[in-house]
Amino acid sequence: MNILGSTLTGQVTENLLLVLIPLFPLVGAALLGVAVGIREDRRWQAGWAATLFAVCSFVVTVKLFLGIGDAQEAFRYTAWRWFESGQLSVALALRMDRLAGVMTLVVTGVGSLIHLYAIGYMHEDESRPRFFCYLNLFLFAMLLLVLGENLLVMFVGWEGVGLCSYLLIGFWYREMPNADAGQKAFVVNRIGDAGFLLGIFVLFWNLGTVSFPELQGLVGQLPPYLAETAALLLFVGAVGKSAQIPLFVWLPDAMAGPTPVSALIHAATMVTAGVYMVTRLGALYVLAPTALAVIAVVGTATALLAATIALAQNDIKKVLAYSTVSQLGYMFMALGAAAFSNGIYHVVTHAFFKACLFMAAGSVIVGCHHEQDMRHYGGLRKSMPLTFLAYLAATYAITGLPFGAGFFSKDAILWAVYSHEIVLFGTPINRVLWGVGLFTAFLTAFYMTRSLMMTFFGEYRGHEHPHESPWTMTTPILILAVPSLAFGFLFGEEFLHFLAAWGREDLNVGHAVLAENATYHLLEMISMGIAVAGVALAAFIYGLQPRLVDSLLRAAAVCRGVHRALLNKWWIDELYDALIVAPLRKVSAVLFSVLDRALIDGTVNGTALFMAANGEIVRRMHTGRVSSYAMVLFAGTIAAIIFWIVL
Amino acid sequence: MEVTQFYLVLGAVLFTLGTLGVLIRRNTIVIFMCIELMLNSVNLTMVALSRQFGEVSGQVFVFFVMAVAAAEAAVGLAIIMTAFRNYHSVRTTDVHDLAG
Numbered sequence: 001m002n003i004l005g006s007t008l009t010g011q012v013t014e015n016l017l018l019v020l021i022p023l024f025p026l027v028g029a030a031l032l033g034v035a036v037g038i039r040e041d042r043r044w045q046a047g048w049a050a051t052l053f054a055v056c057s058f059v060v061t062v063k064l065f066l067g068i069g070d071a072q073e074a075f076r077y078t079a080w081r082w083f084e085s086g087q088l089s090v091a092l093a094l095r096m097d098r099l100a101g102v103m104t105l106v107v108t109g110v111g112s113l114i115h116l117y118a119i120g121y122m123h124e125d126e127s128r129p130r131f132f133c134y135l136n137l138f139l140f141a142m143l144l145l146v147l148g149e150n151l152l153v154m155f156v157g158w159e160g161v162g163l164c165s166y167l168l169i170g171f172w173y174r175e176m177p178n179a180d181a182g183q184k185a186f187v188v189n190r191i192g193d194a195g196f197l198l199g200i201f202v203l204f205w206n207l208g209t210v211s212f213p214e215l216q217g218l219v220g221q222l223p224p225y226l227a228e229t230a231a232l233l234l235f236v237g238a239v240g241k242s243a244q245i246p247l248f249v250w251l252p253d254a255m256a257g258p259t260p261v262s263a264l265i266h267a268a269t270m271v272t273a274g275v276y277m278v279t280r281l282g283a284l285y286v287l288a289p290t291a292l293a294v295i296a297v298v299g300t301a302t303a304l305l306a307a308t309i310a311l312a313q314n315d316i317k318k319v320l321a322y323s324t325v326s327q328l329g330y331m332f333m334a335l336g337a338a339a340f341s342n343g344i345y346h347v348v349t350h351a352f353f354k355a356c357l358f359m360a361a362g363s364v365i366v367g368c369h370h371e372q373d374m375r376h377y378g379g380l381r382k383s384m385p386l387t388f389l390a391y392l393a394a395t396y397a398i399t400g401l402p403f404g405a406g407f408f409s410k411d412a413i414l415w416a417v418y419s420h421e422i423v424l425f426g427t428p429i430n431r432v433l434w435g436v437g438l439f440t441a442f443l444t445a446f447y448m449t450r451s452l453m454m455t456f457f458g459e460y461r462g463h464e465h466p467h468e469s470p471w472t473m474t475t476p477i478l479i480l481a482v483p484s485l486a487f488g489f490l491f492g493e494e495f496l497h498f499l500a501a502w503g504r505e506d507l508n509v510g511h512a513v514l515a516e517n518a519t520y521h522l523l524e525m526i527s528m529g530i531a532v533a534g535v536a537l538a539a540f541i542y543g544l545q546p547r548l549v550d551s552l553l554r555a556a557a558v559c560r561g562v563h564r565a566l567l568n569k570w571w572i573d574e575l576y577d578a579l580i581v582a583p584l585r586k587v588s589a590v591l592f593s594v595l596d597r598a599l600i601d602g603t604v605n606g607t608a609l610f611m612a613a614n615g616e617i618v619r620r621m622h623t624g625r626v627s628s629y630a631m632v633l634f635a636g637t638i639a640a641i642i643f644w645i646v647l
Numbered sequence: 648m649e650v651t652q653f654y655l656v657l658g659a660v661l662f663t664l665g666t667l668g669v670l671i672r673r674n675t676i677v678i679f680m681c682i683e684l685m686l687n688s689v690n691l692t693m694v695a696l697s698r699q700f701g702e703v704s705g706q707v708f709v710f711f712v713m714a715v716a717a718a719e720a721a722v723g724l725a726i727i728m729t730a731f732r733n734y735h736s737v738r739t740t741d742v743h744d745l746a747g
Contacts, residue, residue: 624746626678626739630669 025139028053032133047119050132071501093149113476120472138164192240199233231291238274259362296336303329312566339416341503393481408488445534453542654695661688
């Protein structure tokens, strides 16, 4: 494990360009924030301005990325010393090493494309300046998260992306479900954030620093139980942000936001923040095998659960949302096997194909006049050929068919899990996890092909006349379709090599060497077969035998039961409602009436009433008659004289 | 000796009359005159005592009091004029906007 190799002594290059990367979107957000009220006929400029800022940021990132050195080196920029308290000294500092560079490239690159796409998607919306302001603000927060030199700067970004996510989910806030979904996302994330903060406290309390390079050198001093505690607490934050069991419930609801938001925030970038954070603190996590095992189990369970739910959903965005949850589970599987670079590999490929899928879905939604139900699609490949091509390419990638991007990254994860001893409660569980992961791959292939078939093949079942989207929308999806297909094939090996410092050494031998390993070869064949089987089965059922599912549901009660369970998402939302939300509401109602109404309001209002009553008495002294004042004055003088004489 | 006592008694009587006038009367002009009465009763007392003890400072004080009283009369009468313009009355019972 040479993750520990990057030490304090690593060469650090000051670079002013670095600060420009987050600064561009920040300036954009500020300008657009000022311009929210511009005239109707000038609102189209908002989207282009926002896109320009995103692209500028991307260009700077590319410039810096090309100059990035070996794993120990990093570009660094310290804006100022943020605060100092006791031994804690926190700088507002940015740092871009290889890992952060890769993430920044994905965030700004995919982000720019999605900005461009959003111009087309939102072109009828009257509050575009507000939308693009939030979008740029999100980009800023995300870049702060990725480039933060210490945990606190990361935390600021972490909260910032949460805020933007909330604002954008509830962007169309006039409809209550959207506002509710935003609130749900915010509250659920808050639970995770509490864990994240506690994790930061544990690290700071015991090591006296929150800076990543310093932490990397110091975590070795932690006693094992503290390392496990910190790792698990930080993972709670990742669970919230990256939508893992049990906090994944907010992500499917987050699809209430505009589709570019779903693509950018709830598929490509923000939800991968948890994966990035765990990777960033990889040096800590390798010291906490139990925490890693927990991560692997949670990730695998999430991958499976979400994939099963995705099987039965009819809303195209819901399918993609559960697919995202499932793929995030995959990433955590990789992290659980200490193969952090493989997790990031899947983050990158997933960003390509999932952003592409979401944007293609958005294009379909616009083309079908805001219809999201796949049962009202069908045969769209004729009316929307470009969108179809992109969706096809991205589906090819995610299903794990040979030589698509998902094939390489998913295989890398499965191999990492298979070949690494993951022990929980004394039992090695890596084979089980691998099996579940493989089954999930089958499900993934199945439900993605199902959505492809239902949307683009067969006969059109809708009522409106579908049409292809404008070039601002089709260009980004077609651009993203290319790396979805070719990224793993062209750069996969270089990529893993590039991030070797964050990976396991035994995995870092290159695909060619691995392919000579008989077991690896076999596993690769198996997963390839599984993917093909999933695709073929779904294509058969939904392409050739469209009545099969219906007749199955009619024939067997078991099928109906399973279908209902899947359609209702295993009733997890209802379960949370009954177990957590409803009791909380009851307790709150009691607290409200007893504590708030009676005690606090009573005290406050009582004080006011007491004062008012006193005033009622005292105000009578103010007669407004000069003679009575004079009388008081006189009486006072007499009293003073008597007092003086007597004493 | 005896003569001074008369002056002092007269001063006390005048002061009491002035005080009672200020307290009892409602007409601001009368109140004003009563204040003058009080000031002058004090002046009388000071002059009498100054005479008895052969001390000049008492008389000097009286000049100051007269000067201040003159200024006060000017200001006070102006206030009464203004009040009359606004309330069409100089009675204290009619001017009570500050009543609580």
